[in-house]
Amino acid sequence: xxxxxxxxxxxxxxxxxxxxxxxxxxxxxxxxxxxxxxxxxxxxxxxxxxxxxxxxxxxxxxxxxxxxxxxxxxxxxxxxxxxxxxxxxxxxxxxxxxxxxxxxxxxxxxxxxxxxxxxxxxxxxxxxxxxxxxxxxxxxxxxxxxxxxxxxxxxxxxxxxxxxxxxxxxxxxxxxxxxxxxxxxxxxxxxxxxxxxxxxxxxxxxxxxxxxxxxxxxxxxxxxxxxxxxxxxxxxxxxxxxxxxxxxxxxxxxxxxxxxxxxxxxxxxxxxxxxxxxxxxxxxxxxxxxxxxxxxxxxxxxxxxxxxxxxxxxxxxxxxxxxxxxxxxxxxxxxxxxxxxxxxxxxxxxxxxxxxxxxxxxxxxxxxxxxxxxxxxxxxxxxx
Ligand code: CAA
Numbered sequence: 126x127x128x129x130x131x132x133x134x135x136x137x138x139x140x141x142x143x144x145x146x147x148x149x150x151x152x153x154x155x156x157x158x159x160x161x162x163x164x165x166x167x168x169x170x171x172x173x174x175x176x177x178x179x180x181x182x183x184x185x186x187x188x189x190x191x192x193x194x195x196x197x198x199x200x201x202x203x204x205x206x207x208x209x210x211x212x213x214x215x216x217x218x219x220x221x222x223x224x225x226x227x228x229x230x231x232x233x234x235x236x237x238x239x240x241x242x243x244x245x246x247x248x249x250x251x252x253x254x255x256x257x258x259x260x261x262x263x264x265x266x267x268x269x270x271x272x273x274x275x276x277x278x279x280x281x282x283x284x285x286x287x288x289x290x291x292x293x294x295x296x297x298x299x300x301x302x303x304x305x306x307x308x309x310x311x312x313x314x315x316x317x318x319x320x321x322x323x324x325x326x327x328x329x330x331x332x333x334x335x336x337x338x339x340x341x342x343x344x345x346x347x348x349x350x351x352x353x354x355x356x357x358x359x360x361x362x363x364x365x366x367x368x369x370x371x372x373x374x375x376x377x378x379x380x381x382x383x384x385x386x387x388x389x390x391x392x393x394x395x396x397x398x399x400x401x402x403x404x405x406x407x408x409x410x411x412x413x414x415x416x417x418x419x420x421x422x423x424x425x426x427x428x429x430x431x432x433x434x435x436x437x438x439x440x441x442x443x444x445x446x447x448x449x450x451x452x453x454x455x456x457x458x459x460x461x462x463x464x465x466x467x468x469x470x471x472x473x474x475x476x477x478x479x480x481x482x483x484x485x486x487x488x489x490x491x492x493x494x495x496x497x498x499x500x501x502x503x504x505x506x507x508x509x
Contacts, residue, residue, distance in 0.1 A: 237431025279399020301341025333436030
């Protein structure tokens with residue numbers, strides 16, 4: 126029996142802000158953003174969007190195609206949780222009308238936790254192959270205005286159905302693991318923006334890649350030269366280039382597997398959406414599936430990283446016919462439909478983000494599910 130990703134679908138916030146606009150107001154060359162960090166735009170959320178509404182928008186096409194039968198577990202991975210106690214997936218369970226017979230939880234470890242969620246899903250399906258697990262990765266990536274991370278903000282969600290005999294990606298059993306208790310990026314409970322030691326975080330990312338790779342190989346993982354592509358966590362897409370170069374240097378110094386041209390198909394969505402924390406590596410996969418050549422039967426590597434810090438390297442093989450499962454036009458349509466906002470509106474929205482007390486939100490989202498506001502400390506959602 127093979128187990129893996131049976132379906133995958135994504136959504137982003139309904140607003141878009143161009144980094145050219147940011148560079149112009151900062152009085153710097155836009156080349157720093159377009160080439161130096163490899164980002165052109167960032168997706169931003171409207172007042173009535175959050176991790177739950179984006180998750181619902183990402184998951185709906187999967188549920189419409191496959192139904193809810195067999196889905197007894199929903200694991201929601203996020204860095205930008207909306208409640209300290211109640212799992213975001215319980216809100217999602219409500220708005221999507223999922224069956225009551227379900228275990229529904231949220232998991233956290235910065236940008237890494239969707240990979241843990243997938244591993245949990247694989248274990249559940251292995252024990253009981255009739256079950257399917259809905260995994261959600263959804264985040265709003267926020268940094269302070271005028272900080273080094275500002276240009277790497279973004280928002281988006283990826284939903285995946287983990288099942289036996291998957292139609293998209295068969296996930297192989299070997300993983301390489303790495304954890305170290307460090308302070309490269311974190312977000313204390315009283316903040317909606319992350320704190321980050323930018324240069325150090327890049328260094329820890331690369332150390333974690335090396336550590337996870339060495340553990341992957343020590344546990345019988347495949348050779349680097351056997352990967353058709355590698356999807357990396359992309360806090361900004363240029364990070365994938367740094368990662369590929371580092372991995373090639375230690376794993377295949379004389380070969381062509383480290384060719385950075387091979388990354389091109391994996392960065393298209395992230396360059397236009399920005400950092401989506403937990404969702405970023407799976408947006409890289411979706412970008413490859415949608416925009417790359419047909420790689421059926423080929424092995425794809427994955428490096429998942431979450432600051433703080435945890436890294437995991439694993440692999441999967443693309444299933445023949447996977448291209449026919451893709452909803453390429455739909456995601457590209459969502460990107461095109463985003464409403465562009467200019468610098469002043471961007472700044473205004475960034476400052477207005479942290480609202481407290483009871484409030485109602487303006488009706489702005491392009492999605493079917495909206496965050497309506499807060500009443501008596503309760504988050505309210507409505508579907509249309
Ligand atoms: N044309 C072309 N390139 C240019 C340029 C121009 N005009 N001007 C500058 N550049 C290049 C620089 O040479 C540099 O390239 P290298 O990295 O190859 O040296 C690149 O643009 C960036 O320039 P700086 O290093 O000067 O940029 P910075 O210090 O202002 O910011 C950063 C870089 C620290 C990574 C910042 O974006 C940041 O803090 N980001 C948030 C943290 C982050 O994403 N860390 C990644 C690892 S942690 C992680 O992965 C978890 C997560 O999701 C957060």
